[in-house]
Amino acid sequence: MPATPVSELSDRAREIFRRVVDSYLESGAPVGSRTLAQAGLNLSPASIRSVLAQLETMGLLAAPHTSAGRMPTELGLRLFVDGMMQVSEPSRAERAAIEARAAGGGPVEEALAATTAALSGLSACAGLVMVPKREQVLRSIGFVPLTPTQALAVLVSEDGAVENRVIDLPAGVDASALIEAGNYMSATLSGLTLSDARARVERELADGRAALDATARALIQRGIAVWSEDGGRRPVLIVRGQGRLLDDADAADLERVRDLLDDLEGKQEIAALLDSARAGDATRIFIGAETKLFALSGSSVIAKPFRGADGRVVGVVGVIGPTRLNYARVVPMVDFTAATLARLMG
Incomplete structure (x- = not known):
């Protein structure tokens, strides 16, 4: 209708x-x-x-x-x-709470998560943010032995983020090979994105320019492959405050909230919905069965894109909750959070 x-x-x-x-x-x-x-x-x-x-x-x-x-x-x-809605701007305290979490320092992804958590707390909804789709820039990569057949690959990116992955070791790897491979990767690949690092490693190993023994070569290729494949599967969505949806639900509403939490488990579907809000600058409001994803849970999403220093949209921030949202209060709160993240990404 x-x-x-x-x-x-x-x-x-x-x-x-x-x-x-x-x-x-x-x-x-x-x-x-x-x-x-x-x-x-x-x-x-x-x-x-x-x-x-x-x-x-x-x-x-x-x-x-x-x-x-x-x-x-x-x-x-x-x-x-x-x-018909008449919006009410966020209070000074609400704006300060959002800005404080965004300015907390650390890797960008942590700042995004912290800001989303603040939005969740203020709106009494679950907070959502699309992680900017950009490749990590490497600062160093090292290997820490765990067992004779496994090691921990440690990646440190330029923004200070540290991530670990367990990898299987090629046959014949000893401590010296781990050190040699780590030293080579940190010295050669620092300042490159993962895709550029992989291309350089393949090129140098193919040309015989890397003075490495066979074991170290195999270890480097395996480490780069693990990180590149992992980057392709990296989540694009951060969700904070799901528990708030249960806090505000009465007994008759619990089944709907359970359906909503099931929707949130399917992060790719939620991410696709947020991705549709990237076009333009306006705040998008998705209400209930207007979106097939929420036909059962009767949920609403309020979302707005935010831009980087070059003016391009790098992500979307928003909230998800029941259709009975205080739209007049939450819409400008999402708007302010988007503006805060745009300054963070600038």
């Missing part, structure tokens, strides 16, 4: 609809005509019920039970978000 333009609603219908949505987003409970009549509308319950019935016929409201009040449908929420 296509969305109804706000202009098609009478002033009376628009005001009643707005009050129903505001009350529902605050309490999560359906809103009845008597409650609306007591809220200063200066209309009788019968008149209010007539307008509520019209809004229900238009698909903007629904009654979960025959005797219950009304609550907005996903179509109604879309109308409210696109045409």
Whole structure:
């Protein structure tokens, strides 16, 4: 069903609809005509019920039970978000909390995760951020023996990130070969991306320019292969604060939240959704079954891209939670977080 333009609603219908949505987003409970009549509308319950019935016929409201009040449908929420919502800017304390986590130092990925955690705490949703799709630049690579057949490959990148991977050793490797391979890789590959490092290693070994014995050569090729393959599988999405979704769920809502947590386990599907928000500069709001991914969980995503120093979009930040979000508060919070991350990436 296509969305109804706000202009098609009478002033009376628009005001009643707005009050129903505001009350529902605050309490999560359906809103009845008597409650609306007591809220200063200066209309009788019968008149209010007539307008509520019209809004229900238009698909903007629904009654979960025959005797219950009304609550907005996903179509109604879309109308409210696109045409009626009045946003409230983040408070000074909220802005300071987000900026402090972004300025915490350390590798970029840690700053992104910390900032997302702050957004999660302030919005009472799960925070999401797409990790910028850029290759690591190497500072050093070394090998630490674990057993006669395995070693720990230690990679340190230019931004200070340290990652470890266990690799199987070629036959005949001893401690001197591990040292020789590590020294060669750190001296030769520092300042290169993983793909450039792999190309240089292959070129130098093929040309015979690397003064290494056969064992060290095999170790270097194996180490570079492990890191390159791992980089291709590197997660592109960071999720923080999933537990907050359970904290705010009542007993009747737990099944929906479980469905949402299952959705979050499928990170590639969530990442694809966020990736669709990369185009343009506007904040995107995905509500419930508008997206097939959330047809069961009835969830909403608010997302906005952020740009690097060259002006290109490098990632997307946002939140995911129930459709009953305080959109007016959370949308500008996501906007501010995106602007903060853009400064971090600048």
